[in-house]
Amino acid sequence: MNLSEQHRDIAPGDERLDGDEHVEGIGSYLIGLGLATLLTIVSFFIARTTLVWQPSIPVALAVLAIAQMGVHLVFFLHITTGPDNVNNVLALAFGVLIVFLVIAGSLWIMAHMNHNMMPMDQIMQMQR
Amino acid sequence: MSAFQAAAGHGDANRLGLDPGWRDRQPLAEHAARGAVSKRIIVGYGFWIFLLSDIIMFSAFFATYAVLVGQTAGGPSGRELFDLRNTGLQTACLLLSSFTCGLASVGAQAHRASWFYGAMAATFILGAAFIGLEAREFADLVARGAGPTRSAFLSAFFTLVGCHGLHVTAGLLWLLTIMAQMFAKGYRADILRRMLCFSLFWHALDIIWVAVFTMVYLMGVAT
Numbered sequence: 001m002n003l004s005e006q007h008r009d010i011a012p013g014d015e016r017l018d019g020d021e022h023v024e025g026i027g028s029y030l031i032g033l034g035l036a037t038l039l040t041i042v043s044f045f046i047a048r049t050t051l052v053w054q055p056s057i058p059v060a061l062a063v064l065a066i067a068q069m070g071v072h073l074v075f076f077l078h079i080t081t082g083p084d085n086v087n088n089v090l091a092l093a094f095g096v097l098i099v100f101l102v103i104a105g106s107l108w109i110m111a112h113m114n115h116n117m118m119p120m121d122q123i124m125q126m127q128r
Numbered sequence: 129m130s131a132f133q134a135a136a137g138h139g140d141a142n143r144l145g146l147d148p149g150w151r152d153r154q155p156l157a158e159h160a161a162r163g164a165v166s167k168r169i170i171v172g173y174g175f176w177i178f179l180l181s182d183i184i185m186f187s188a189f190f191a192t193y194a195v196l197v198g199q200t201a202g203g204p205s206g207r208e209l210f211d212l213r214n215t216g217l218q219t220a221c222l223l224l225s226s227f228t229c230g231l232a233s234v235g236a237q238a239h240r241a242s243w244f245y246g247a248m249a250a251t252f253i254l255g256a257a258f259i260g261l262e263a264r265e266f267a268d269l270v271a272r273g274a275g276p277t278r279s280a281f282l283s284a285f286f287t288l289v290g291c292h293g294l295h296v297t298a299g300l301l302w303l304l305t306i307m308a309q310m311f312a313k314g315y316r317a318d319i320l321r322r323m324l325c326f327s328l329f330w331h332a333l334d335i336i337w338v339a340v341f342t343m344v345y346l347m348g349v350a351t
Contacts, residue, residue: 009165009169009173010169011168011169011171011172011173011324012172012173012175012176012328013172013233013324013327013328013331014168014169014172014324025230025234025237026230026231026234028230029227029230029231029234032227032230033223033224033227036223037223040219040220040223043341043342043346044212044216044219044346046346046350047212047345047346047347047349047350048212048349048350054350057350058347058350061342061346061347061350062342064342065338065339065342065343068338069335069338069339072226072331072334072335072338073335076226076227076230076331076334077328077331077332087173088173088176091173091176091177091180092176092180094180095180095181095183095184098184098187099183099184099187102184102187102188102191103187103190103191103194105191106191106192106194106195107191107194107195110195
């Protein structure tokens with residue numbers, strides 16, 4: 001593989017394959033299915049268990065979900081860190097940034113408003 | 129004159145829209161000349177951008193749900209409503225359908241008919257089972273008086289989960305059209321690009337479902 005070929009881009013979802021492509025292609029989906037199944041089972045188990053300190057459960061669930069999304073991205077969507085995937089990863093990174101801003105920003109602002117605003121019945125009292 | 133200019137100046141009939149398939153017959157389209165990018169990569173990248181914008185739209189629904197999850201207006205909360213067995217079945221259906229969709233795209237690339245059609249049919253059946261389970265759950269909730277009008281929490285729940293369900297339904301229709309096109313037109317490059325976009329869409333829906341079952345169902349029951 002020469003240099004210009006190495007730095008060619010690749011479509012998201014496509015995999016760069018060496019050798020027998022059918023076996024390679026299925027292999028990544030099989031690994032992905034196995035890891036995703038494992039993470040899903042652990043998530044469902046953790047949600048109902050009483051073995052661990054209860055406040056830690058949502059954190060554990062969030063970590064497991066992020067891990068599973070990573071598994072899906074790598075093994076199903078074939079988003080990798082290779083040089084052929086830079087465009088796809090940059091677009092993904094921007095999307096993740098916006099998702100983070102929307103969710104975290106909404107929660108932050110609404111929690112502050114909840115905290116700083118007078119309860120509704122008192123506002124109604126003042127308007128009488 | 130660069131290869132791109134040569135391709136761009138390729139006849140006026142193209143610009144008049146008289147020959148809709150002309151792009152696929154361009155020498156540039158399938159085999160990238162040095163320095164140019166193949167059409168498959170451009171189409172895939174463009175669809176990837178669309179998927180990310182779709183995920184951003186979902187993030188707004190997730191944010192709404194997270195803000196409203198406690199506002200039950202004296203009605204039932206997620207802990208009383210959600211049945212994790214049903215959610216587990218749905219998750220299994222969608223995860224397996226994501227896997228069979230991957231098999232179908234490998235089969236399409238390899239031009240193996242039985243492989244492609246079998247995997248697509250399995251994907252359709254699993255996706256339809258997912259939608260059936262979700263419809264049953266929604267009907268059950270409404271019958272128990274916990275419809276979307278009951279509380280802000282339930283409005284947000286039905287909006288978020290229903291929007292995902294609508295995406296899956298649209299994906300099922302798309303799946304059928306791709307099977308029909310592949311059957312009618314064979315493993316043509318443009319049909320294979322549609323298959324690439326469909327598999328991206330389907331895998332992305334599974335990623336969104338991971339967020340849904342974690343944030344809505346598991347966290348709703350755990351806390």
